[in-house]
Amino acid sequence: MSLTEDEITKLIDRLVEERVSKRLAGVEQDLAALRGMVKQGGGNVPEDRTTLVVFSGELDPLFGAFTIALGSVAMGMEVSMFFTFWGLNALRVSKKYAGKSIGEKMVAAMLPNGPKSVPTSRMNMGGAGPIFFKYLMGQRNVESLPSMIEMAQEMGVRMVACETSMTVMGITREELLPGVEFGGVATYLEDAAKSKVTLFI
Amino acid sequence: MASVELDCKGLNCPMPIVRISRAMKELQVGDHLRVEASDPSFQSDIEAWVRKMGHDLKSFEESQGVQKVVLEKRA
Numbered sequence: 517m518s519l520t521e522d523e524i525t526k527l528i529d530r531l532v533e534e535r536v537s538k539r540l541a542g543v544e545q546d547l548a549a550l551r552g553m554v555k556q557g558g559g560n561v562p563e564d565r566t567t568l569v570v571f572s573g574e575l576d577p578l579f580g581a582f583t584i585a586l587g588s589v590a591m592g593m594e595v596s597m598f599f600t601f602w603g604l605n606a607l608r609v610s611k612k613y614a615g616k617s618i619g620e621k622m623v624a625a626m627l628p629n630g631p632k633s634v635p636t637s638r639m640n641m642g643g644a645g646p647i648f649f650k651y652l653m654g655q656r657n658v659e660s661l662p663s664m665i666e667m668a669q670e671m672g673v674r675m676v677a678c679e680t681s682m683t684v685m686g687i688t689r690e691e692l693l694p695g696v697e698f699g700g701v702a703t704y705l706e707d708a709a710k711s712k713v714t715l716f717i
Numbered sequence: 718m719a720s721v722e723l724d725c726k727g728l729n730c731p732m733p734i735v736r737i738s739r740a741m742k743e744l745q746v747g748d749h750l751r752v753e754a755s756d757p758s759f760q761s762d763i764e765a766w767v768r769k770m771g772h773d774l775k776s777f778e779e780s781q782g783v784q785k786v787v788l789e790k791r792a
Contacts, residue, residue: 583730583731586731586732586735587730587731587734587735589735589738590731590734590735590737590738590766591734591738591766591769591770592738592769592770656729657727657728657729658729659729659732667735671735
């Protein structure tokens, strides 16, 4: 049997077509499966967000927390900060005794008045430590904690105070910085679950 | 194409990148921001910052503890 050049071309075309479509079918199947996987995981793609749990209430860890918060905003990221237990000291703007139980009054008396009067985690030396560190920070032109907190608020950092730890510490909403939100663990987890950076400080 | 100067000398981490990010927002694509800084971590930080933000670090010079950079706004 002899074939013309035209027939050979057609035959080759047909064979190539068959092979390619067989292979493509597999690729298309894989692609469809991948698309399904992407769709399912679509809700879990992390946002460009930093979420911090601020548990500590001393000058040094608070300084670290706000440095990361301001740095994240500067890097174009969204920031959420959740303040719980001692961390609430950072948000405190006033102290109230009226209407509180004896236990709550005692806690109120023992806690610092706010970010200006927080202790240091080491070398506190009865309050001499923070004075010394603040002097050094001022001399070296390091931003103060209160001004970093103010900047964080200006720059749109989401700040949420944990209601349960407020109850335990006898802290009322009126004692905290205006503009702070209130929430619980689900509020934190919703943001943390979609964040690229999460830290417990 | 504008060229804006920003003095970050004497500022410590994180303030240089905070100020730079604020200043950059005011600029148009293609504009230049000339920054002087003295923070010891500035070189590493500004390089990381431009990588993350997608801007261009046109030049970096250092003399007598002062670091001078020229940034170009890209996005």
